[in-house]
Amino acid sequence: MGDSFFIHPALFFFLGLPAVPLSRGIWRQCLLILVPLLALTMVSTLSPGLYGQFEIHGLTLTFGRVDKLALVFANVFTLMALIGAVYGLHMEDPWQQVAAMGYVGSALGCVFAGDYLTLFLFWEGLMVFSAALIFLRRTDRAIAAGYRYVLVHVFGGLMLLGGILLQYHQSGSIAFTGIDPASAGTAQYLILAGFLLNAAVPPLHAWLPDAYGSATVVGSVFMCAYTTKTAVYALIRSFAGFEILIVLGVVMALYGVVYAVLENDARRLLSYHIISQVGYMVAGVGIGTELALNGACAHAYAHILYKGLLFMGVGGVLQVTGRSRFSELGGLWKYMPWTFVFTLVGGLSISAFPLFSGFVSKSMVISGAWESHLQWAALGLTLASAGTFLHTGLKVPYFIWFWRDEPPFDPPRREAPLNMLIAMGLAAYYCILIGINPEGLYRLLPFEVPYHPYTAAHVMASLQILLFTMLGFFLLIKKLYPEPKVGLDLDWFYRRGAVLFLAFCRKVLRMVDEQVIKNLHKTVVLPLLRTLAALSAWTDQRVVDGFVDGSAESVLRFSERMRFFMQPGILSRYVARTLTVLAAIILLALYIR
């Protein structure tokens, strides 16, 4: 057990949750700010150790394993909860805030879990509360996307649970610790698959753009921070050094970039860039050196803040104009300039511009790849970073704010609500703070590895890549004009594929049923059944009935004989029997006396 004061930071969220719908106005707003603030304070006072252990049927469940890895994630989770709470402060509908609180609480529960069962408990909590953030948009589209999200994540959860149970069966251990790549078997790979689904690693990724493009404005700001990053945390904890993750990470980083080119919806574009960015973290976990693992943590930290900021900016536009498709936007620079500036800060951060947060975190992963002599991985990730700037740094701001001189609809009369702008400002502040003072972030990282991002050669190389990407963007701008289309992705299999499967059932299977099986029934099955029935009727009549009738007849005959003996109908015999019995009774009575 640890020796310092411990309240599980998730407890603040789960205790505050029921109070949200019960309170009103300013009281509710105070509560919404107070809860993440208390949790953030608690997280920053925690010291490493094991807390909150319970014994159940011989299994030790650990709710509070505190170490540097857990703390860096808990720190950014609670910070983002605070920013997200400010962003959603204007909402009348308390249920989104309830869901968001449960969601953050579950993520914190995962981070501090010391064993797989506790992890699984909160892992499912993540799914339930985040699904609520989709359903609460209350449009038909969102509800359908919510159901898909739940089904996909139930599948992922079952893989995880299956892996946990199998591992427990094999080794008797549910410890949530590092796994040696050489000894990993089916159980460990099932757990890995469960984690990879939540980290949105292709081919288990299509739920992400589907869900985050459909959630509520505030919901997607929360969702972009927690589900994938909790999975990254779990990967760092258990699967550091699994080389397959390097390949998957680089593929992911490029996959997201390609789909972002095709995307017309701003929130879906940002979603594909989550996949791309999480690719850096997954690759870092796969490389598995201390520098690369530090890079994965640092990038997760920076990513949560700048991606939250980007979703806040685009969400602000959606809130004010009701639009998120590039083909329906443009010309907003005169009307929403502050939202533009904040979104640009997010865009420059994700693109790893010097002085912004991505620069000091993304380069750690890439340096980790260079130092491990994985040149193809480093080049692939650098290529993806050019794509990141192309889309998030250039395409998003350009096509929302500058593409047209005037918006193609009635221009909005106001900026995004003040609380939204304050939240964006907060996130932008942290993006720049981390960028200019990376030591503050590096101190939180799990390993002590010196790293200096601001060398002249590194700054120069980054600026060249970024600014020449910008040149390419403006040279090819005509090719990038938004097209009102969607790109086919692997969700085709359960969206279109399910419809096709139903059609197959309705048409082909039904035809087979009516034509083949019906006739088979008539010509073969029914006659066979009739013959069988006739046979059993014969057996019943001849064999069974014969036996039963025979035994009935002998009972009848026996009882007839008994009746003749007992009741012969002759008076003298009755009198004689009665007197005999009377005499016997009297003799017995005398004898007893």
Place this chain on the structure above:
Amino acid sequence: MIVRLIGWMRRHYHLVKVTFGCLLGLLVVGDLLVPRHHVYFLGDEIPGFWALFGLLACVLIIVVSKWLGHAWLFRPENYYETRGGL
């Protein structure tokens, strides 16, 4: 303030373009002077390599993605709705 600045830049589009071009030139020239400590890769030693890499990366990403889109992946936005799904 921001609006006025952006408006000014939009009106002086040509000037912005020239400035940007000069900046790009400066970056490549400056790359000749930068000391190199950690060389992991051939490209790190060639001045202007990363500039070329950035430009080619951008072109490659756009061309390949758009080609994939038009050849195979693009569908109308209501693709799933009009075919019995949601």
